Amino acid sequence: MTQTFLLAQALLPEGFAQNVRVTVRDGVFAAVEPDSLADGGERIAGLALPGVPNLHCHAFQRGMAGLAERRGPASDSFWTWREVMYRFLARLTPDDAEAIAAFAYMQMLERGFTAVAEFHYLHHDIDGAPYADLGEMAVRIAAAAAATGIGLTLLPSLYGYGGLGGQPAVAGQRRFLNDPDRFARLVARSREAVRAVPGGRVGIAPHSLRAVTPDTLRAALQIAPDGPVHIHAAEQVKEVDDCVAWSGRRPVAWLIDEMPVDARWVLIHTTHMTPDETVRLARSGAVAGLCPLTEASLGDGIFDGARYLESGGGFGVGTDSNIDIDPAGELRQLEYSQRLALRARNVMATAEGESTGRRLLAEALRGGAQALAQPMGAIAVGNRADLVVLDTTHPDLAGASGDRAIDRLIDLWLFVAGREAVATVMAGGAVVVQDGRHHARETITARYVATLARILAD
Template identity: 65%
Template sequence: MRKLFFDHALLASGWAQDVGLDVEAGVIRAVAPGASREGRERIPGIALPGLPNLHSHTFQRGMAGLAETRGPAGDSFWTWRQVMYRFLGALTPEDVEAIAAQAFVEMLEGGFTAVAEFHYLHHDRDGTPYADLAELSARIAAAAGETGIGLTLLPSFYAYGGLGGAAPSQGQRRFLNDPDRFLALVEGARKAVAHLPDAVVGIAPHSLRAVTPETLGAVVAAVPQGPVHIHAAEQVKEVEDCVGWSGRRPVEWLLANAGVDRRWCLIHATHMTQEETRGLAASGAVAGLCPLTEASLGDGIFEGVAFVAAGGRYGVGSDSNIEIVAPGELKQLEYSQRLKHRARNVLAGREGESTGRRLYETACAGGAQALGRRIGALAAGHRADLVVLDHAHVDLASVDGDRWLDSYIFVAGRGVVDRVLVGGEEVVTRGRHRFRDSIAARYARTVERLASA
């Protein structure tokens, strides 16, 4: 049993002082506000539950910045995708692991303590499966084990190149599986994460572009437990193509045909009608929002106000990993709503409520649901995942309570993250991951070689 002591902590009941946490086998066994410091290990600062990252493609960290040169007229998500296909065409298993480790270090230093890795890079560069079908899943698991981040691994089912079972392109050859081989890959992924504490394996049908109704139904039915994530309604063209194929919009089609419920997380869900917005909220599924990536790709702005008013649940993710910063995703989410509605403090629920606290607690709860793990709260029975802010930082020194969260999200950002604990183990100290230098050196060698390939 490890007995910890925090000066201040955000509990489910609100802010508390002199908080004792008893941690055993990575899990919080007891929480004691107003505890004595005697016999406990003091960790100074302001303790928050770690924020889950509900959507990441770690390999894309290696191409961050490579798609910022203007292309032909109509430069868009679809032209960005071609840059991505060229980049992943050269990746080896060792590259995948090195890039994932760097991304995971940055997540931990940036205030995320767990990640749902939406993993669709499965095969060798020519599309041939590795001898171990789950080779690249094992590389993601190895990076998670090295860095200490909590992992929900979501092998992605990708069988087609477009709606209605269109033939895949050359750039998609590393993603492709039929349902039987995909289910074998899922079993391999479960073996790959077996050594990690509290890891979860779910599935991620990539999108309605990449499956058919029959194959989607087959893989979801074959994996009755665990999270189900899918990209949906990210781009206007995707919506238009889906209407042309099925007569329905993507979210509308999923709600009517896929049995969407609390297991599901619809990534982006950017372009929804009022009926879709209310339907997704009523389903109990989580909207997986990635505000920095959605802004980078020109996706559009999520219908946040209507979704929250309908009781919808959301969390945030780092997606393309162009900038990995937990408070930054929350800030971009709120700022996008301010721009859309030309108002301030849009996602706060009532007069006098802290926007930062509402964003943080909602994203913790939604992220925990989407990852299928007991995380996102400082409460008995949850993993001891904590982000500890530097109380002496200039942006926190003159405020307290909810203002700490407002300043963390809207002012100071990752610069106030002092320590990070995952499963009660300290992996970040004074803002630096314990293996930052060695992992960064390996990553630098990797991207330098890829740049010259």
């Protein structure tokens, strides 16, 4: 299928352009022609930017947003939040997981994410027994992606243990568990599942050094010798301390020393690294997968963004627990966390006079595309036809137009207007959001509301 659109304004790899005719064939940009005649094709007003990749998501957690905002008898942390998650999962069915994922993916599209890396560790039935179809939950994730139109990189997660050094799993983790042999079958089934999603990809996600051993991690890499490898690393201080007690090294150092960490790898969070680890990760070619809103929500800490960028590191952003789905919000929180830590401004800009928003967006596009192993991140021939179009008539974007104002428009989107500025979104060549609303919002929302009403009923 071939379609033609005329973009009033667009950010192309070479810079700002007007009257850009794009030809889309089978969900991919087949031609990009700036300064075209204003006829032929559907006209899209506003400023068209590349769609943003979401490099880290646990879709089911959208349904538990807000459930852990009550203080416990002692100081709360990631570890007490995790107990709330286990209780939430005690009722979740495949139908529920699909409904929640569809709602999360719909919100991602409405706010500017056009593809998602689903770090998928909810595999089995409530009692921990595999479903008759081992990939039942993977099929549901793929169905939610197909129904909403979001691009998908599915990352089945290997989770075998409850702590570093192969400690036994606890009851709340029973829905996650696989050994390498069963994990190999799950990866194969996931590849079948993503056929329902145009351009779908599959990678792997060894959950963390808490959940695998060195031997099972190596086995996972042999199961999937190609494609992205995502792993949680150095998110919490306790995790780092436990890793040092187990191995004598911190998590990021252990991974770089013991595993072939390169451009295939995405280390999620990496909140607690030494300066040496930060530089080594930056030079490895791997991507740091940052989820600043979730990291703030869980009290994880602050990523060393300035040092990492100075060392040439690549990063992207994800929504993780999906408490507030918004690419502008994630990038804004990333910059503001650096400002708080260093008591400085415009920390993530790398040169005098550079737009901080433009730099943040450029890094998130580049690192996110690498992390998802998707051809995206630029409005260019051969890439996914993904666009997020800003409403340049929005009051918060007033007074910014033309080539010299492109940086200002991006700054205003990320730091002022946020999701309210998103007017139109195209994913895989399909216009799925118009006037800020997903075309299936009512149906998806009604199913989500009914699902939560049942799960959260007393």
